[in-house]
Amino acid sequence: MLNNLLAPLCLTILAAALSACSKSEGEQAPAAPQVRIETVQTQALSITSELSGRIAAPRVAEVRARVAGVVLQRTYREGSDVKQGDVLFRIDPAPFKADLDSALASLRKAEASAFQARLQEQRYAKLIADQAISGQEYDNARAATRQADAEVAANQAAVQRARLNLGYATVTAPISGRVGRALVTEGALVGQNESTPLALIQQLNPIHADLTQSTRELNELRRALRAGQLQQVGKDQARATLIQDDGSPYALPGKLLFTDISVDPSTGQIILRSEFPNPDLDLLPGSFVRVRLEQAVNRQGISVPQRAIQRDGAGIAQVLLVDAENRVVQHPVQLGGAQNDRWIVTDGLKPGDRVIVEGVQHARPGEPVTIDTSPLPLAQHSGQ
Structure with missing residues (x-):
């Protein structure tokens, strides 16, 4: 009778033990997250500065009455292009x-x-x-x-x-360009005791963009050039890219013409003049613009994809590296300017460092990861 009672109890204990054993075998340690890395390499990178300024016409001529008299005729169409010597007004x-x-x-x-x-x-x-x-x-x-x-x-x-x-008495255009609205009408008495302005002609193609840069930034650039950290861009080779209101680049590239030799004492800034083609007259004098200007070249530059950069609560830029044991290491970096979809790193990385560029959200400092070496999709690969 006792054996009959113990037999079911033993079977129950044995089944529970087998179930616990199988459960412990199924709960293995989670697999290490998979990430994709980029090995840091040095390359020639242009050092750019995004500066603000205004569009300015290279040549501006105020058409004025040089003799006193009554205006008989305006011979041009307002807003049209005129050539040097074209008749604009006729005075009696x-x-x-x-x-x-x-x-x-x-x-x-x-x-x-x-x-x-x-x-x-x-x-x-x-x-x-x-x-x-x-x-x-x-x-x-x-x-x-x-x-x-x-x-x-x-x-x-x-x-x-x-x-x-x-x-x-026959008022002609002193320069070629686009003439604005007439400042006088037929029948007006002009040139009486003063040279009356009649119209304004501006040359619009090519056109200038006058930019401002602080002397501090310019001095830092000069010190880096003298120290050999950067190389000067060749004459007439400093490229300029104009950024339009919607953030898109202007289709036609420009170039840096010169840097002014005097500093504005009220602002501590210096003028840099760049030139852009303007065949369709999209750029008008007085417009506020931003220009990305190439001022030097770093032959040993380092850059990383923008998606690899993280920032802590204090705003310090950081990247996640993979060490020799495939463990994640958090490392601060100093950033320069941005080029396309990449950040230029001025300090914090060296050639050979392995930076996590995909799977950053799953990687944790100190934890192991597995490196995905499969080929990138064609579209993603071409975008890098």
């Missing part, structure tokens, strides 16, 4: 034609007087040889000739001035 020329006619008449009179004086001097020259006149009379004749010649020269200058004024 009648007064200037009259002045020219008067000057020409005065010139002819002076020339007649000079002709008479020369003839008299020639006659006196023969008489003085025969001692028929005094030396004083001959000297007076010679002086009269020279005085008459001076009158002719003065009247010739007056004629030239009258011709200039008559020419100024």
Whole structure:
């Protein structure tokens, strides 16, 4: 009877033991997370600065009235392109034609007087040889000739001035470019005691972007160049990329023209002028822009994908490395500028370091990981 009671109990204990054993075998340690790494290598990287500034026309000409008169006609279409020498305005020329006619008449009179004086001097020259006149009379004749010649020269200058004024009545474009709205209308009296502005012409293609950079940043760059850490970009090779309002780059690349030699005492900044093609006139003077400017080259530069960068609560940039034992190590880095989808690392990494670029969210410092060596998808691979 006792054996009959113990047999089921033993079977129950045995079944529980077998179940516990099988359960412990199924609960193995979790597998190490899988990550993808990138081995750090040095390469030539351009050192860029993103600077702000404004678009400026390379050449600007204020068209002004150079003579006083009434505007008879505006001959150009506002907002159109004009060439140097094109007629823009016509001022009433009648007064200037009259002045020219008067000057020409005065010139002819002076020339007649000079002709008479020369003839008299020639006659006196023969008489003085025969001692028929005094030396004083001959000297007076010679002086009269020279005085008459001076009158002719003065009247010739007056004629030239009258011709200039008559020419100024036809207002032409001093430079080629795009002309803006007219600042006066037909019938307006211009040039009265001042040179009245009539219109504004600006050259828009190519166009300039005047940028500002602090002297501190410029001095740091110069120190790095002198120390040999960076190399100067060759003349006319410093590329510039204009960033549009929506954050996209302007389609046409530009170049750095020069760096100004004086510092603005109120802001402590210096002007850098860049130039961009502007065939479609998308860039207009006065517009606020940002320009990514290449100022130097680091031949031993290091960069990592932006997705590999993490930041702690204090905002310090960090990366996760994989050591020789395939364990995760957290390491702070110092970042420079960004290029495309990568950050330039100025300090904290060395060639050969293995940086986790995928699976960062699953990696924990001090824990082991497995490295995924499978080929990247074509689209993802081409984007790196």
